[in-house]
Amino acid sequence: MVQLLSVDGDFIEPKEHAVYGDLVRQLREADFLKFYRDMARIRRFDEEATALQRQGQMGLWVSAIGQEGAQIGSGYGVGPNDHIFPSYREHGVAITHGVDLMAIIKMFRGVNHGGWNPKENRFHLYAIVLGTQALHATGYAMGINFEGLVGTGDPEKDLAVITYFGDGATAEGDVSEAFLFAATNNTPQVFFCQNNQWAISSPVGTQTKVPLYKRGEGFGVPGIRVDGNDVLACYAVTKKHMDDARAGKGPSLIEALTYRIGAHTTSDDPSKYRDPAEVAEWAAKDPLIRFERFLRKQGIGQAFFDEVKTAGDELATELREKTFAMTEPPLELMFDHVYSEPHPLIEEQRAWLQGYEESLGGHTSNADGDDTPRYGGTH
Numbered sequence: 001m002v003q004l005l006s007v008d009g010d011f012i013e014p015k016e017h018a019v020y021g022d023l024v025r026q027l028r029e030a031d032f033l034k035f036y037r038d039m040a041r042i043r044r045f046d047e048e049a050t051a052l053q054r055q056g057q058m059g060l061w062v063s064a065i066g067q068e069g070a071q072i073g074s075g076y077g078v079g080p081n082d083h084i085f086p087s088y089r090e091h092g093v094a095i096t097h098g099v100d101l102m103a104i105i106k107m108f109r110g111v112n113h114g115g116w117n118p119k120e121n122r123f124h125l126y127a128i129v130l131g132t133q134a135l136h137a138t139g140y141a142m143g144i145n146f147e148g149l150v151g152t153g154d155p156e157k158d159l160a161v162i163t164y165f166g167d168g169a170t171a172e173g174d175v176s177e178a179f180l181f182a183a184t185n186n187t188p189q190v191f192f193c194q195n196n197q198w199a200i201s202s203p204v205g206t207q208t209k210v211p212l213y214k215r216g217e218g219f220g221v222p223g224i225r226v227d228g229n230d231v232l233a234c235y236a237v238t239k240k241h242m243d244d245a246r247a248g249k250g251p252s253l254i255e256a257l258t259y260r261i262g263a264h265t266t267s268d269d270p271s272k273y274r275d276p277a278e279v280a281e282w283a284a285k286d287p288l289i290r291f292e293r294f295l296r297k298q299g300i301g302q303a304f305f306d307e308v309k310t311a312g313d314e315l316a317t318e319l320r321e322k323t324f325a326m327t328e329p330p331l332e333l334m335f336d337h338v339y340s341e342p343h344p345l346i347e348e349q350r351a352w353l354q355g356y357e358e359s360l361g362g363h364t365s366n367a368d369g370d371d372t373p374r375y376g377g378t379h
C-alpha cells in the first residue's frame with residue numbers, strides 16, 4: 001500500500017515507488033494549505049448538510065466524513081481538462097473541480113433533477129445506480145481514443161477520465177464490464193475505488209475474496225492500493241496514473257483504503273451493524289488530523305487553523321441561509337428535460353398535471369394532505 005504520511009504526520013519516503021515521493025516534493029506550501037482548507041471545508045459542509053437534513057430541509061444526505069483525504073487528494077490529481085464520473089458521495093472531488101456546493105444541496109433537496117451542468121466543469125452528474133458511471137466513463141474514454149485526444153504529447157489536447165465507485169459497487173456487473181472494455185480498448189482511464197469497507201450494512205468481505213486493487217487484473221487493468229486517509233498519497237498516485245492514462249498507457253485501478261466514519265446516509269443507523277471499536281480505530285486515522293499534524297510539523301501556525309475554522313463557520317451560515325431561502329420549482333419543470341424535442345406523450349402528461357393542479361385551485365397538496373410546503377420553500 002502506498003503511504004506517504006504516517007498517522008503522526010511524518011513524511012514517509014516510499015521505498016518502491018520513488019515517483020510518488022517526487023510528485024509530493026514538487027508541491028509548494030500553498031498546495032498543502034489548499035489541500036487542508038478543502039478537506040476542512042468539505043467536512044464542515046457535510047456536518048451542516050447533515051444538520052439541515054435533520055431539520056427537514058433535505059430529503060436525504062450522503063456524508064463523506066472520513067473520506068476527505070481520498071477525495072481531495074485524488075481530485076487534485078486529476079488534470080484541468082480531464083473528465084470525472086462520480087458516484088454519489090464525491091462532494092470532496094466536486095469542490096476540487098469547481099462544483100458549487102449549493103448545487104449538491106439542491107439535488108438532495110429534490111429541487112432540480114441533475115444538480116449541475118457537467119459542461120461547465122467536467123464533473124459529471126452523480127450516479128445513484130451503482131456502477132453505471134464506470135460504463136459511462138469507459139464509453140467517454142473510448143470516445144477520447146476515437147478522437148485521437150490521447151498520447152499526442154500536447155498537454156492542451158490530451159485527456160483522461162476518472163471514475164469513482166465504492167467497494168460494494170465492485171460486485172456489480174457494470175464495473176466488471178467497464179474493466180473489460182477499458183482494457184481491450186486501452187482507454188485513457190483511471191478507476192478509483194474508495195474502499196470505505198461498508199456497502200450500507202454489508203462488509204467488504206462479502207464483496208470480494210481478493211484485495212480490491214487486484215480486481216481488474218484478470219481483465220487486464222493493473223491495480224494499486226493507496227492509503228485513502230493520506231491526502232498526499234492519494235494525490236500522488238492519482239496524478240501519476242492520470243498522467244500515464246493521458247499519455248496512452250491505458251487504464252488502471254486505484255483502491256483507496258479508507259473508512260466511512262458516519263452513516264451510509266441519513267436513513268441509516270450504523271450502530272445496528274458495526275462494532276464501535278472498529279469505528280474508533282478508524283477515527284484515530286482521521287485524514288484531517290493526520291494532515292494537520294504534518295502541517296504543524298512544517299511550521300504552519302495556529303493562525304492558519306483558526307482562519308480555516310472561521311471560514312467553516314461562515315460557510316455553514318451561508319449554506320443555512322441559502323437553503324432556507326430556496327424555493328420549490330414549478331412541478332411542470334420535470335417534463336422539460338425528458339426528451340430534447342417535444343414528445344406527444346410527455347405533452348399529454350404535462351397537460352394532465354396542469355389540469356390536476358387547476359382542479360386544486362392551482363395548488364398541489366403534499367402527499368399527506370397538509371398544505372405546508374414540504375421543505376420550508378414556497379410553491
Ligand SMILES: Cc1ncc(C[n+]2csc(CCOP(=O)(O)OP(=O)(O)O)c2C)c(N)n1
Binds near residue numbers: 128130196198200
Ligand atoms: C444497482 C444498484 N443496486 C443497489 C442499490 C442500492 N444501494 C445504494 S448505495 C448501496 C451500497 C453501496 O456501497 P458502496 O458501493 O461500497 O459505496 P458507498 O455507499 O459505501 O460509498 C446500495 C446497495 C443501488 N443504488 N443501485
